[in-house]
Amino acid sequence: MTDYPTLTLNDDRQIPQLGFGTYKIDDADAPEAVRTALDVGYWLVDTAAIYQNEKGVGQGVGDWADIFLQTKVWNESQGFDRAKKAADKCLERLGRDHVDMLLIHWPCPDKREFVDTWKAFIELRDEGKAKSIGVSNFREQDLRRIIDETGVTPAVNQIELHPSFQQRELRQLHKELGIVTQSWSPLGQGDGLENPAIKAIAEETGQPASAVIIRWHIQHGLSTIPKASSRDHIEANFKALSFELSEDQMARIDALDNADGRMGPDPSEFC
Numbered sequence: 182m183t184d185y186p187t188l189t190l191n192d193d194r195q196i197p198q199l200g201f202g203t204y205k206i207d208d209a210d211a212p213e214a215v216r217t218a219l220d221v222g223y224w225l226v227d228t229a230a231i232y233q234n235e236k237g238v239g240q241g242v243g244d245w246a247d248i249f250l251q252t253k254v255w256n257e258s259q260g261f262d263r264a265k266k267a268a269d270k271c272l273e274r275l276g277r278d279h280v281d282m283l284l285i286h287w288p289c290p291d292k293r294e295f296v297d298t299w300k301a302f303i304e305l306r307d308e309g310k311a312k313s314i315g316v317s318n319f320r321e322q323d324l325r326r327i328i329d330e331t332g333v334t335p336a337v338n339q340i341e342l343h344p345s346f347q348q349r350e351l352r353q354l355h356k357e358l359g360i361v362t363q364s365w366s367p368l369g370q371g372d373g374l375e376n377p378a379i380k381a382i383a384e385e386t387g388q389p390a391s392a393v394i395i396r397w398h399i400q401h402g403l404s405t406i407p408k409a410s411s412r413d414h415i416e417a418n419f420k421a422l423s424f425e426l427s428e429d430q431m432a433r434i435d436a437l438d439n440a441d442g443r444m445g446p447d448p449s450e451f452c
Contacts, residue, residue, distance in 0.1 A: 185197055185224055185422070186198040186199065186422065188402065188404055190336040190361055191336055191359040192313055192336055194312060194313055194336075196225065196249060196313075196361060196404055197224040197225040197404065198398075198399050198404050198405065199223065199224075199225070199395065199404075199405060199407075199418075199421060199422060200223060200226065200227050200251075200406040201214075201215065201218035201223040201225065201227065201406065201408075201409075202227050202365070203227060203228045203238055204232055204408050205232075205408065206232070206237075206408070206410060207234060207237070208234040208235075208236055208237040209237060211228075211234040211237025211238045212237050212238075212240040212241040214241065215237070215238055215240075215241025216241045216243075217412050218409075218415050219241070219242070219245055221412070222419055223415075224248060224249055225248070225249040225251070225404075225406070226238060226241075226248060226250050227252075227339075227406040228252045229253035229286055230253060230267065230270070230274075230286075231253070231255045235252060235271060235274035235275050236275070238250075239274060239275035239276040239277060242277075249282070250275070250280050250282075251280055252271050252275065252283060253339075254267045254268055254271065254286060254298070255267070256286060256292070259292055259294035259297075259298045260298060262301075264302065265301045265304065265305060268283060268305050268311070269310075271283075272310060278309075278310070279309055279310050279311060280310075280312070281311075281312050281313060282311065282315055282336070282337060283302060283305060283310075283314050283315070284317045284339060285299065285302065285319075287451055288316070288448055289451075289452035290320075290323065290449065291452060292452060295323060296327055296330050296331070299314075299327040299331055299333070299335075303331060303333050313337070314335065314336060315336045315337030315338060315339070315361075315363075316337070317340070317365070318339070318340055318341075318446075319338050319340075321350075321351065321354055324338065324354070324358065328358070334358055335360055337360065337361045337362075337363050337404070338351075338355060338360050338363070339363040339365055340362065341365055341443060341445045342362065342364035342365070342366075342398070342405075343364065343367050343368060343370075344369060344373050344379070344394060344437040345373065345376075345439045345442035346443050346444070347438040347442075349438070352401075361403075362402075362403050362404070363403065363404040364398050365445075366444060367394060367398050367407050368391055368394050369394075369442075369444065373390070374394070376437065378433050378434065378437060379393055379394060379434070379437075381433075382430045382433065385430070386426070388420055388424055389418075391407065391414070391417050391418050391421075392417055392418060392421040392424075393421075393426070393430075395407055396421040396424065396425070396426050397431060400425070401431075
């Protein structure tokens, strides 16, 4: 991963800052999309059980043993025994004996099972089936509870994060706890590409608007997993590694934050 920006996890492993997201990529299309991303130069591939494309993603990764591969266990598989079985099924579909990162997809606080799920993840890590373990969409109270009850801090919390919804308080908590913030929907489901401030910076830098936004994530010390299907978009996103934003340009994107900017589900209610 020479010259590829990485972050150090709290288990001393390295995670690439830029990854390839596969949400809404069909299983049949996943092999080609993943192979294209790897050919362009991506070193992290993100999938999930609920995406129903793990088999295709695994085929796309193939023999690339050093790729950072991560997946997520879905909500219906919460609980100690169910989570362990679900993780085994993820590995079976991926065609691998381990993943680099295994995440709890949502806390589902009303189910009251995420602590037992986390205990299962700790065991899966100890068994070598997941090199690192983390969570997704966890709130402060969820994070503090699993840490307090198990003594194990997630390596990553993957959350909705884009210029219109910057989650500054949660990012600060992650920093204090030693958790890497990973951004999903980093482009704001595409809405950010049409923002006048983003378009202006794209013109100033001569870079695609998507690369400008992804670069903003990277310079803030985040890991991010933009999804793209076409080679043109995959390459455009990857250009984020080829330039830097100025302090002024970063500040102008920072100013786009909106307390009501959430586009996805609220973790307090979703399950």
